Amino acid sequence: MPETENVLTEQAQPEEIPDDDTLAVREIPRRDPVDRTGEPLLSIRDVRREIDGEIILTDINFDVWPGEIFGIMGMSGSGKTTLLRLLIALDRPDEGSVIFHNEDIARLDEDDLNRVRKSMGMCFQYSALFDSMTVGDNVSFSVRNDRSMSDDEKREKVADLLAMVEMAGTEHRMPAELSGGMRKRVSIARALMDDPELVFYDEPSSGLDPVMSCNISGLIRKVSADTGATAVIVSHDVDNMLGIADRILMLHDRTTALIGTPDEMRSSDIPIIRRFVHGLASDQMTGRCSPR
Amino acid sequence: MLSVLSALGAGFLKGLSYIGELSELHMRTLIHLFRGAVERKTTIAQMSHVGVSSLPIVVVTMLFSGMVMSYHIADQALMLGAGAYIGWMVAETMARELGPALTAIVVAARAGSSMAAELGTMKVTEQIDALRTMATDPVQYLVVPRYLAGMIMVPMLALIGGLIGVLGGFVIADTTAGMTAAAYFNSIRANLELWTIAAGIIKAVFFGVIIAVIGCHQGLYTEKASEEVGRATTRAVVYAIMLIYIANLALTMVLFP
Numbered sequence: 001m002p003e004t005e006n007v008l009t010e011q012a013q014p015e016e017i018p019d020d021d022t023l024a025v026r027e028i029p030r031r032d033p034v035d036r037t038g039e040p041l042l043s044i045r046d047v048r049r050e051i052d053g054e055i056i057l058t059d060i061n062f063d064v065w066p067g068e069i070f071g072i073m074g075m076s077g078s079g080k081t082t083l084l085r086l087l088i089a090l091d092r093p094d095e096g097s098v099i100f101h102n103e104d105i106a107r108l109d110e111d112d113l114n115r116v117r118k119s120m121g122m123c124f125q126y127s128a129l130f131d132s133m134t135v136g137d138n139v140s141f142s143v144r145n146d147r148s149m150s151d152d153e154k155r156e157k158v159a160d161l162l163a164m165v166e167m168a169g170t171e172h173r174m175p176a177e178l179s180g181g182m183r184k185r186v187s188i189a190r191a192l193m194d195d196p197e198l199v200f201y202d203e204p205s206s207g208l209d210p211v212m213s214c215n216i217s218g219l220i221r222k223v224s225a226d227t228g229a230t231a232v233i234v235s236h237d238v239d240n241m242l243g244i245a246d247r248i249l250m251l252h253d254r255t256t257a258l259i260g261t262p263d264e265m266r267s268s269d270i271p272i273i274r275r276f277v278h279g280l281a282s283d284q285m286t287g288r289c290s291p292r
Numbered sequence: 293m294l295s296v297l298s299a300l301g302a303g304f305l306k307g308l309s310y311i312g313e314l315s316e317l318h319m320r321t322l323i324h325l326f327r328g329a330v331e332r333k334t335t336i337a338q339m340s341h342v343g344v345s346s347l348p349i350v351v352v353t354m355l356f357s358g359m360v361m362s363y364h365i366a367d368q369a370l371m372l373g374a375g376a377y378i379g380w381m382v383a384e385t386m387a388r389e390l391g392p393a394l395t396a397i398v399v400a401a402r403a404g405s406s407m408a409a410e411l412g413t414m415k416v417t418e419q420i421d422a423l424r425t426m427a428t429d430p431v432q433y434l435v436v437p438r439y440l441a442g443m444i445m446v447p448m449l450a451l452i453g454g455l456i457g458v459l460g461g462f463v464i465a466d467t468t469a470g471m472t473a474a475a476y477f478n479s480i481r482a483n484l485e486l487w488t489i490a491a492g493i494i495k496a497v498f499f500g501v502i503i504a505v506i507g508c509h510q511g512l513y514t515e516k517a518s519e520e521v522g523r524a525t526t527r528a529v530v531y532a533i534m535l536i537y538i539a540n541l542a543l544t545m546v547l548f549p
Contacts, residue, residue: 090421117427118427121425122425126417128417128421131419141426
């Protein structure tokens with residue numbers, strides 16, 4: 001595993017951390033509509049991806065505007081995670097373009113991609129924290145060699161980000177000591193360390209109980225509001241997605257079934273959307289989290 | 293018949309593909325090294341893991357190997373009237389072959405397996421992808437430190453191991469053949485050439501690189517399933533040991549023409 005990096009945790013003072021189970025269900029704040037008249041931040045054009053001769057995605061087209069919370073939904077195996085990997089250039093499409101700031105990142109080499117990735121953050125499904133590093137070193141990883149920041153500035157920023165995700169004072173703790181929800185929150189703090197314009201969330205509610213899942217959804221919206229970062233969320237958690245996303249893309253049969261607002265999703269006549277939105281979700285499971 | 297040919301062809305292509313992947317990984321590692329993109333703290337930690345932590349098992353292995361070798365050599369040498377050369381024969385064998393090769397095999401089993409397991413676990417838990425999303429090349433952050441650790445620490449371990457083996461050889465030469473310390477070490481000083489020691493160190497450098505590249509490759513190319521980590525670990529040790537033996541022959545023929 002990567003070794004413990006630096007002394008960022010030295011001055012951290014342990015604080016009382018709210019336990020996942022005792023956190024109150026968070027009311028997700030409503031948002032003003034996002035302005036979609038300007039240049040999109042991210043544009044996907046005619047994307048097609050095959051793996052081992054099997055078509056996983058085809059004819060995918062959509063735009064994401066600055067400040068937007070954009071959801072990608074679909075059944076298990078519908079290609080959501082494959083699409084997310086294409087968006088952050090962990091994988092490349094066989095055809096089509098992934099345009100970020102007017103640059104097709106699907107055609108960039110690794111050095112140029114690393115420049116682009118400085119403007120992006122990613123929260124993985126199972127957090128992907130570095131096991132052998134403290135929470136503080138995990139969060140500060142992307143700036144470990146940044147000489148434009150002093151150690152004190154790095155420490156301060158780590159503390160601020162951990163406070164933002166309600167994990168203040170945990171810099172010295174190891175990932176193994178944290179619950180699933182706490183790890184998710186640390187991974188959100190880590191994704192924000194470079195002040196990204198665009199943050200990707202892969203199944204943020206996966207493996208969490210409904211209360212914690214609701215809290216994470218609220219946190220994503222809070223983080224977007226506080227930082228102004230655009231968010232792309234991949235999830236099959238219908239209730240949470242309808243509760244926090246400005247627009248949602250529904251993947252079905254390897255392509256786009258519908259792109260619309262949560263209200264448009266709820267009122268859609270497309271059978272697969274109706275089945276997914278009305279048939280699989282249950283308000284009883286998520287309480288106040290997602291008024292539908 | 294057709295299926296046999298097909299299986300042979302598939303195996304051949306798989307082998308070529310494996311060699312290609314190893315070469316690419318090695319090349320990318322060298323490019324980072326030439327650019328000076330070295331994570332110092334991680335490299336020092338890896339040198340400690342590969343070198344310091346492997347020292348006890350290397351010492352035990354080489355001590356007893358030196359003793360066994362001395363026991364056999366002493367018996368034969370005394371019969372042939374060449375007892376005065378026991379020290380030199382033990383030292384020559386240690387410097388040429390046993391020091392580098394045995395040390396490399398011990399390090400491959402201990403550190404090479406651990407490299408594959410660590411990197412494989414990181415791959416399965418998406419930590420490698422996390423590195424990439426944070427604009428960090430996994431080869432630069434994970435492979436370069438292990439490559440340097442293997443390249444620097446295996447020769448040092450081989451040198452220390454060789455010395456321990458020679459000392460172990462003396463204990464046996466003293467107790468079984470009644471050889472004095474002066475006679476034992478004088479025969480080494482008079483006959484062992486500096487080039488023999490240097491060639492052994494050169495061999496160990498190559499073996500260290502083989503251990504690191506194969507261990508890291510197996511880890512980075514682990515399939516995303518937890519049982520694959522165990523398989524990758526086993527493959528890392530088996531492939532490294534096989535390649536060490538093959539490289540040992542090639543290097544011996546080049547260095548001792």
